[in-house]
Amino acid sequence: MRSTPLHRRTVLGALGAATGVALLPDTARAARATAAVQLTARVSAESQRLRLGAAQRASDFFTTGTYAPAGTAVTVTVSAPDGILPTLHIGIPDYYSTPDAPRAYPLKAGTNTVTDPHGGPVHLTMTGSGERATVTVGAGSVPMPTFTHGSTSESSFQSQLDSHTAAGYVQLRSAHAIVTLSRATALQYRAENHAALLDTYEQLLASHAAFSGLSGTGGTHARNPLPYHFVNVTKVASGVGAYATHGYTGYPAAAMKYVASVDGLRTGGWGMYHELGHQHQQFAYKPGALTEVTCNLYSLAAQRTLGQASRLLVKDSAGKDVYDRAFAARDGGGDYASLDVWSKLVPLWQLHLAFGTGVWPQLHRLIRADNPAAATDADRYDHLAVYASRATGRDLTAFFTGKWRFPVTSAGTARIAALGLPRPTVDASTYRE
Numbered sequence: 188m189r190s191t192p193l194h195r196r197t198v199l200g201a202l203g204a205a206t207g208v209a210l211l212p213d214t215a216r217a218a219r220a221t222a223a224v225q226l227t228a229r230v231s232a233e234s235q236r237l238r239l240g241a242a243q244r245a246s247d248f249f250t251t252g253t254y255a256p257a258g259t260a261v262t263v264t265v266s267a268p269d270g271i272l273p274t275l276h277i278g279i280p281d282y283y284s285t286p287d288a289p290r291a292y293p294l295k296a297g298t299n300t301v302t303d304p305h306g307g308p309v310h311l312t313m314t315g316s317g318e319r320a321t322v323t324v325g326a327g328s329v330p331m332p333t334f335t336h337g338s339t340s341e342s343s344f345q346s347q348l349d350s351h352t353a354a355g356y357v358q359l360r361s362a363h364a365i366v367t368l369s370r371a372t373a374l375q376y377r378a379e380n381h382a383a384l385l386d387t388y389e390q391l392l393a394s395h396a397a398f399s400g401l402s403g404t405g406g407t408h409a410r411n412p413l414p415y416h417f418v419n420v421t422k423v424a425s426g427v428g429a430y431a432t433h434g435y436t437g438y439p440a441a442a443m444k445y446v447a448s449v450d451g452l453r454t455g456g457w458g459m460y461h462e463l464g465h466q467h468q469q470f471a472y473k474p475g476a477l478t479e480v481t482c483n484l485y486s487l488a489a490q491r492t493l494g495q496a497s498r499l500l501v502k503d504s505a506g507k508d509v510y511d512r513a514f515a516a517r518d519g520g521g522d523y524a525s526l527d528v529w530s531k532l533v534p535l536w537q538l539h540l541a542f543g544t545g546v547w548p549q550l551h552r553l554i555r556a557d558n559p560a561a562a563t564d565a566d567r568y569d570h571l572a573v574y575a576s577r578a579t580g581r582d583l584t585a586f587f588t589g590k591w592r593f594p595v596t597s598a599g600t601a602r603i604a605a606l607g608l609p610r611p612t613v614d615a616s617t618y619r620e
Contacts, residue, residue: 228319251288252331253330255328256327266320274310274311282437295436365415369440391489438490484547509529550578573603
């Protein structure tokens with residue numbers, strides 16, 4: 188699993204207000220290729236990343252339920268009475284492939300003709316503050332099998348899989364998720380209960396949001412109103428099982444058991460929880476060495492949400508779990524920087540064990556409220572120790588610099604001292620599950 192370099196919805200009824208898309212009934216969509224999509228402009232994914240203090244963006248996409256065949260002229264008609272014009276996107280994001288991203292086609296009011304050389308699912312973006320537009324994706328497009336959480340019946344979705352065979356992809360959609368599967372994957376897992384699958388996605392997304400101290404729909408600490416996009420990509424680099432980057436998380440065919448099946452996602456989806464964690468982890472206390480560490484805090488929270496045993500309790504061939512190995516390395520004189528990524532996770536999770544479930548949500552809220560500058564790894568290690576002390580209401584200098592030997596600077600310890608907090612009444616460094 189990895190986080191890639193940074194260089195590079197939708198439902199009917201009540202959920203429609205959150206996504207700004209009005210969808211045709213399943214029966215109408217099955218009978219015609221034309222899709223009339225009613226958009227309400229919304230905030231950008233980048234603006235939400237900045238508000239949340241997150242390292243990566245969620246998705247700007249509105250879904251359309253349509254697919255553009257490669258090299259085929261597609262007619263797109265736009266009515267934009269409020270003056271904000273949407274952009275059409277064709278294809279899937281696919282970091283290690285060629286092409287590696289959807290192609291963007293700015294639209295004008297009236298009739299547009301778009302021909303994409305590669306083809307793929309059709310999405311729209313429209314950034315603004317509630318402006319309205321209607322986009323009709325018409326001649327040349329084909330309907331794409333789509334399961335919308337809360338409105339599509341399983342029998343209707345199965346009929347779509349049988350009748351909408353010209354589309355190379357299939358989408359599952361819920362209030363907070365877009366799941367894009369290749370047609371081959373969708374057929375392989377067609378016997379799944381897709382409502383239950385999306386229930387699980389919503390449960391996991393709620394778990395990550397709660398751990399991040401997010402709730403409600405307004406203010407600094409509101410949940411992200413934009414969807415998280417899970418994509419069945421065509422390839423990954425050697426040694427990479429899945430990855431996360433701006434706008435989506437990518438999963439190859441080998442990972443589909445944990446993305447497209449209810450049991451796989453509920454009982455063995457650590458990799459998906461981890462990649463989604465990358466899109467929630469905050470940048471201000473994420474030095475480079477913790478990129479593959481703090482994302483796993485959300486994975487551990489997801490495991491608890493789903494009733495799984497902790498990954499930190501898995502024993503190696505010598506009968507040692509992660510706590511055993513981390514304590515041995517620490518007590519043998521190793522500093523924090525020398526620990527492996529799993530052992531680095533232990534003291535961070537000990538804060539949760541020793542000081543309660545509210546600690547990490549509060550730390551997230553403090554970071555969002557302060558938005559501290561974090562230009563260097565030294566800044567980020569200092570922020571971790573300072574904001575953990577603030578979140579617990581205890582001076583954690585001894586925990587970070589004495590017990591676990593984090594590379595906190597003298598300026599960082601001075602910042603903690605200036606808070607005037609009492610010392611802990613518990614020794615968090617001894618805690619384990």
